[in-house]
Amino acid sequence: MTPQPSSSSSQHTPGPVPGSLPGPLPSPLPSPLPSPLPSPSERYFPHEKLQAYQLSRALLGRVAERRGKLRGLPGQAGPQLERALVGAHTNLCAAAASPGADAKRQFRIALSEAAEAGGCLDPALLFGALGQAEHDEWRELLLRLCACLRGLAR
Numbered sequence: 001m002t003p004q005p006s007s008s009s010s011q012h013t014p015g016p017v018p019g020s021l022p023g024p025l026p027s028p029l030p031s032p033l034p035s036p037l038p039s040p041s042e043r044y045f046p047h048e049k050l051q052a053y054q055l056s057r058a059l060l061g062r063v064a065e066r067r068g069k070l071r072g073l074p075g076q077a078g079p080q081l082e083r084a085l086v087g088a089h090t091n092l093c094a095a096a097a098s099p100g101a102d103a104k105r106q107f108r109i110a111l112s113e114a115a116e117a118g119g120c121l122d123p124a125l126l127f128g129a130l131g132q133a134e135h136d137e138w139r140e141l142l143l144r145l146c147a148c149l150r151g152l153a154r
Contacts, residue, residue, distance in 0.1 A: 047096035052110075052148035056089040059117075059141050062134075069129040078129065081120035088113035092149065107153035111146055118142045 047053045063070065063085055070078030088110045095106030118139065125135040 045093070045097070047093040050092070050096055050148070050152070052092050052145055052152060053089075053096070055141055055145040055148065056085070056092060056114075059085055059138065059145065060089060062138060062141075066129065066134075070124060073123050073127050073129055075123065077120050077123035077127075081117055081124065084113045084117035084120060088117060088145070088149075092152075095152070104153050107149055111149040111153055114142055114145050114149060118146070 063082055067078075067082070070081060072078065091106050091110035091113060095103045095110060098106055121130070121135055121139055121142070124130040125132065130138065
């Protein structure tokens with residue numbers, strides 16, 4: 001390579017620096033987090049894949065819709081239904097993220113809570129907070145939830 005004379009009117013483009021690589025700089029090391037992050041619809045909690053979670057969530061929605069009528073039940077049966085169903089829901093969520101024996105223990109607790117919620121349906125029907133069709137629908141959902149939880153607890 002022969003040096004070219006420099007003129008004040010021409011721009012100087014430097015040649016390669018000894019020891020450097022030709023081309024663009026390499027990209028930095030990958031970060032520990034994937035980039036870009038997956039969208040919220042692509043990410044999930046472990047419990048969101050369970051049928052038991054879908055049933056529990058559906059039941060919670062129905063209880064939330066009827067909360068006003070359930071509040072007036074004698075013996076605090078309405079709030080008891082809410083607490084039992086929320087307990088079943090949160091325990092199944094915790095169990096889905098737990099390993100081995102701990103998961104089974106939490107699924108059994110969720111099953112117990114769901115069965116308790118089933119027992120709260122009778123006062124709701126008998127004292128008029130639920131009609132017969134609604135009671136039957138909720139009962140069927142709770143029975144399905146209990147069946148799922150029983151299988152998960154084994």
